[in-house]
Amino acid sequence: MTKEIIITKREEQISNLDMLPRWDRSLINYEKYHRFVGQSGIRYEMTVQATRGCPFRCFYCDVQHITPFHRRRSVESVFDEVKYLYDIGVRRSEFIDDAFNVNIKEFKAFFRKVIEAKLDMSFYFQSGLRGDLLDEEAVDLMVAGGAKSVNLSLESASPRLQKLMGKNLKIDKLYKNLQYIVNTYPNLIVGLNAMHGFPTETEEEAKATVDFIFDIKWLHFAQLHNVRIFPNSRLEAVALENGVTKEEIERSLTLPYHMIPETIKLDHEFSRRLRLHFVHDYVLNKERLRYVLDKEFNVMNEEELKFKYQTIFPTRINTIDDILRLAKLKREDMDFSKMPKMDDFKIKYPKRIPPPKIYSAFCLSI
Template sequence: MDSLDGLFSFETKTFEIYETPLQEQIKDLESVNIPNRSLVDYGKFSKEIGISMVTDTIVMQATRGCPYHCAYCHKIWPKTHVRRSAEHIFNEVMVYYDMGYRRFAFIDDIFNLDRENSMKFFQMLLDNNIKIHIFFPNGVRGDILTEDYIDLMVAAGVVEMPLALETATPRLQKLIHKNLNIEKLHHNAKYIAETYPHVILELFTIHGIPTETEEEALATYNFIKEIKWLHFPYINILRLYPGTELADIAIQNGVSLEDIKKSTCMAFHEIPPTIPFSKGFTRNYQSRVLYEYILNKERLQYVIPLERRIMREDEMVQKYNSYFPFEVTSFEQLLDIAEMTRDDLDESSFIDETWGKVEEPKKKMTEYFGVHHAKKDALRILFLDVSQFFRDDNNSKLYDLVEAPLGHIYLLTHLYRVFGEDVEGKILKSRIDFDSYEELKKEIDAFRPDVIGLRTMTYYKDFFHKVTRKIRNWGYQVPILSGGPYATSSYEEILEENENIDVVMRGEGEKVLEALIREIIRNSGNLPDTEILKQIKGIAFRISSD
């Protein structure tokens, strides 16, 4: 239902927040054009590793939505799991395979939920002799894997397989509604580690679940120790987000909402005030995992030679530099940590430096997708992805990975299909396309946007708010829209605290943005009036109470 939430004010201005019902989920993903990656300069994103730990990667999305109800989740996507056909996924892979790409990463929440369709995709790769490396940086559901499915994945080119355990105790599995079959995941993890040791096996765990005891935390660590060997186990100290069920559980157990809000911008290795342990216990837990397992010499001497089959030397350095709590600047330093030398490595070498590298990716992508032509009076839309700090402002290297702005690429691709020459768009990402506020201002001045849309992750929310203030202070009074993960989960916070944001988009973006842009075009580049906004599904905005 539509809703008016609370009464807020900016100085003497009083307003209410109006929230419209969510837009219906896109059920036919094949009706969404494959994203036109020529809309950004992909070459800029090839120098640093992304979420898939390697460079020169095409990040793809084969499914949307998650049917599970984990209590810690933002629930950004709808709960219905929808997928593209195996043929449709394969055809997109082939577009970039023909350009020379050999590394593909799927960022789906649960790629393997539809067993039949996903197996068909893997089989198509084998039948057509397509030699690629496939990464699943967000993980696959570990307790629904089977040995024959794993065999097919690896045969088709899967080289990274994260499994999300979260906790090894049944009580907490029930509390967080993960309801994982722990024994089945344990079996599958051991099967992968022992049968396919070259596959980079990762394990995601959560530390600090509300009401978790020290004994339960140690049970999760014991689960880790039983697998020989995980390449990258992760101890993610729980971040509670307002509005999630787990945050409500924490509040019921004495955690304050103020502490929850403070912790949202902390890195995942930092200790927030919301965990049910003493900081001493958590530091000791982190140290034990690091020194007893991660830095175990036997483990490092086993996994490092295997990882050379997947990563180039510079990629391995970047990966371990983002993973370790200390700086790693060279492969020799990594070997020194493992008490190895290059002479100790087997005869195999790093993956070929040229394999999967594409020269002039922007040119090749433009040749495939074509050049967009807009009218002189087209509505000019600037997309800003501010989910990366400027280099000079970046104080945390942990998990500091660079990704192309796929969400904005999807959105602009959709707008071009719907509005054609009536819109002109530009996509910029912080650090990559502008690395200071001065550079951002130059970009905005050159493009002269009629509408600005921003996205970010919660961790970067303070940066996000500062960017919007800067834009307004520079004199731009055009509509500013916000969407993406942070906007969807914290739209009330954004509208209460940031008067520079006019409209927040919630959930899946294509249809919501289409409706907004259509009304802005009808209103000569201005936001439509309140009564029209109320008819657009999936948005939230302020209504003046003066």
């Protein structure tokens, strides 16, 4: 039998996402599925996607504007889905959007509706929110509405590099928002991602990024990644213009993530020292670890904490005692009784409330 591949034409992007029927969650056996943790490191959650495509055109992946345009569902449509989840007994939901708060007015409107409806839900934004678009009102609303964990990106504290990468993050605004979050809502698990080794990055710029993190003393999780260059990205074009070769990019693709690739043109001894300073004096700082762990005990249980720390220290964490050891703490120093009980989140089946229509589409990215 001859097999023939039929290449269909490129379909138009769906512009009105509200038209799509909703998932029928009752068709899935979540009792089996919930043995696993989600991206946020929690169990018994269901994901929601409020937007599709990417709102940005930054240089990591944009060579010919291949990322689909950003489309979003209305506040009502997103709220209806969350209400549906609540009614079938779900209490935790993770938003998998790239940046759910790109439209800050709608972001606030969503949380106002959740608060008005008194939905006792917990929300997780592990894929990230755009930190410079938040303001104090947005932070207050999201925490009052149930946000438990938020990931933000700094990438670089250099305005010049922000422009080069096409993110144009307002560094001062992010700084102000982070200070507000850590001082006002210490129980909100906030993570910050930064990067090291951009083409043309100077030592001063690399230090400024690390100094930015040190200035926000009480971040729960901070990570400093090495910049990776992917073939055919605009970043690759910038790197090639600035002394990086195709061969170096090729070799860097298979390198373990913690190793400094040849594509980073900063002095590697400088890079190693900077990373050591970051890990020793920030990530493993005992005072910081004790403070954040005490807060994390209010929102995560033992298993979830272990999983979260494993993502940062994959080879060092097997039990919660390993985490406590990092902070020079013992079990008796901590109040385990305040940890949330898993039974509060277990979804009490069966409570079958099928949504109006059954959604059979499978592609999440268009």
